Amino acid sequence: MNRRNFLKKSTSAATGLLLPIGLAASGQKTKKKVIVLGAGLAGLTAAWELVQAGHEVIVVEARNRSGGRVLTLREGFTSGLTAEAGGMSFNDNYFNLLHYVKLFNIPYESLSTPVIRNTGGNTVYHLRGRRIVPANGKIDWPYDLKPEEREGSLTDRYIQPLLNGVKDTSLSNSLYDWARSMDNKTLQQVLAESGASEGAQEIIRVTTWYADREARASAARNLLPVLQGAGSKNVYSFPGGVDNLSTAFAVRLGERIRFGAEVVSIKNDPNSVEVMVSIAGKQESIRADRVVCTIPFTVLKNINISPSLSPPKKDIIANLSYAPTTRVFLEVKERFWEGNGENGSAMTDLTIGQVQKHPMIKTGREGDRAILEGHARGQDAIQLDKMSNDNRLKFALEQMNKVHPTVFDYYEGGISKSWQLDPYALGAYSLFLPGQITSWLPEIIRPEGRIHFAGEHTSIYSASMExxxxxxxxxxxxxNEV
Ligand SMILES: Cc1cc2nc3c(=O)[nH]c(=O)nc-3n(C[C@H](O)[C@H](O)[C@H](O)COP(=O)(O)OP(=O)(O)OC[C@H]3O[C@@H](n4cnc5c(N)ncnc54)[C@H](O)[C@@H]3O)c2cc1C
Structure with missing residues (x-):
């Protein structure tokens, strides 16, 4: 396990800002030309930092927009309504994200401010064919449970003790040690060893936002997002859209970003690196001293890299799992759940999975309208992908009607987004299986020749904007340091 502190917190004396150690602090050694592959958050950050350090940067991005898996949907709904199809929320422990949020002065809000989000009321459950509304905060779980599992929260009983060993959730040795200790088994195996009944394991798998729907990922991969939020006062998002964050980088990088430029091959020479991009059907060669590759491995495995990468890296690129996610957004003309003692959200074992409402933060522009989202994961997402668009919406609406029985009266139309069918993502986010954080992550991070690797899949806090x-x-x- 690589236990280096990749990024420590430090304060620049000149600016008082939190800076990635070494960059602004150590200054540039020699000016380099760098091609950044991908204008998602990883590529945008790398490009921004390299420009700040005085390097010449070109970002090549296959899509005609920045943000990648940050995607605020503004089309397809009544004007003023927005929904998040990708990254949505963050917490106080997103130190790196918050550094840029403050640097670029991007407004953000807590999601638990009732006036903003209307969080008052119950989250509904739909499990094993039953609609369940908590009574006095208690949920009548339709599972065989041990008597004590019916009292209090299962997270407090079984998850919290697993996290207690970590004193420091920043990229510290204790975090890496903990991750290694939790990496060899699935969460279900760890829960079973902790004495959780099968019913309790099932509840955690189905009704929590962090557990992998198919119970394939390592326990560390499942629990790292929980740990990442430990001690945070609040969960936040951006009024108006999460793409405010990616756009803030993109406008500052300006013409350094080339949109509609799809990387088709990479050649790692001893003295330079050549990237071939396809722009409007024409191939163009760009040469540079270094490359930062943020392309998801699902996509990268089909891009020719010569000479061939090392066998372990090639193998990991070909085999790293990505979680499927399909989000179906159903517009309703009123927030009809308000006043019912419900908050609109739901946890379900239905194909549509978790139900959330958008916009995450009311801005006033949406009027009374809202969007109810079915967030399908794993095989459920793949099942939705097989349907025609009309059938998918109809199916999602019928399932939503089990959760919100009057939804038909308010429904106005909808759209959906499948990340595994998106040619520049081919999956929602990386999913490390048992043992892979320990044995694969250091390999993933390791540069090869003049190619450096970034992207959520190269961080211990994978699958997150942070x-x-x-x-x-x-x-x-x-x-900057070579
Ligand atoms: C459904 C969903 C929900 C999420 N929810 C949250 C959340 O609430 N909180 C949170 O913190 N995180 C969340 N995330 C995760 C977060 O959004 C991602 O981890 C992060 O945005 C990934 O950034 P990236 O730069 O690594 O990858 P990307 O954003 O995918 O960037 C890679 C870029 O490379 C480009 N590219 C791909 N192929 C090529 C090519 N051949 N040539 C040129 N360019 C190419 C892509 O178009 C893309 O712009 C969520 C993600 C999803 C999908």
């Missing part, structure tokens, strides 16, 4: 940003800053630091 992980993407941390990795981009880390890759920029690597390049």
């Amino acid at each position: 992980g993407a940003i941390e990795s981009g800053a880390r890759a920029a630091k690597e390049i």
Whole structure:
């Protein structure tokens, strides 16, 4: 396990800002030309930091927009309504993200401010064919449970003790030690060893936001997002859209970003690196001293890299799992759940999975309208992908009607987003299986020749915006120091 502190917190005396150690602090050694592959949060961060350190940067991005898996949907709904199709929320422990939020002065809000989000009321459950509304905070779980499992929270009983060993949730030795200790088994195996009944394991798998729907991932991978939020006062998002964050980088990088430029091959020469991009059907070669590659491995495995990468890296690129996620967004003309003692959200074992409402933060522009989202994961997502668009919406609406029985009266139309069908993502986010954080992550991070790797899949805080940003800053630091 690589236990280096990739990014420490430090305060620049000049600016008082939190800076990735080594970059602004150590200054540039030699000016380099760098090509950054991908304008998601990792690529944008790497590009920004490299520009700040005085390097010449070109970002090549296949899509016609920045943000990658940060995607605020603004089309397809009544004007003023927005929904998040990718990254949504963050917490006080997103140190790297918050550094840029403050640097670029981007407004953000707590999601638990009732006036903003209307969080008052119950989250509904739909489990084993039953709609369940908590009574006095207690849920009548339709599972065989031990008597004591019916009292109090299962998270407090079984998850919290697993996290107690970590004193420091920043990228510290204690975090890496803990991750290694939790990496060899699935969460279900660890829960079973802790005495959780099968019913309790099932509840945690189905009704928590962090547990992998198919129970395949390592316990460390499942629990790292929980640990990442430990001690945070609040969960936040950006009024108006999470793409305010990616756009803040993109406008500052300006013409350094080339949109519609799809990387088709990479050649790692001893003295330079050549990237071939396809722009409007024409191939163009760009040469540089270094490359930061943030392309998800699902996509990268089909891009020719010569000479071939080392066998372990090639093998990992070909085999790293990504979680499937399909989000179906159903617009309703009123927040009809308000006043019912419900908050609109639901945890279900239905194909549509977790139900959330958008916009995450009311801005006033949406009027009375809202969007109810079914967030399908794993095989459920793949099942939705097989349907025609009309059938998918109809199916999601019928399932939503089990959760919110009057939804048909308010429904106005909908859209969906499948991340595994998106050619530049081919999956929602990386999913480390047992043992892979320990044995694969250090390999993933290791540069090969002139290629440096960043992206959520290269961070211990994988599958998060924080992980993407941390990795981009880390890759920029690597390049600045060679
Ligand atoms: C459904 C979902 C929900 C999420 N929820 C949260 C959340 O609430 N909180 C949180 O912190 N995180 C969340 N995340 C995770 C977070 O959004 C991601 O970890 C992060 O945005 C990934 O950034 P990245 O730069 O690593 O990758 P990406 O954003 O995927 O960036 C890679 C870029 O490379 C580009 N690219 C791909 N192929 C090529 C090519 N051949 N040539 C050129 N460019 C190419 C892509 O278009 C993309 O722009 C969520 C993600 C998803 C999908």
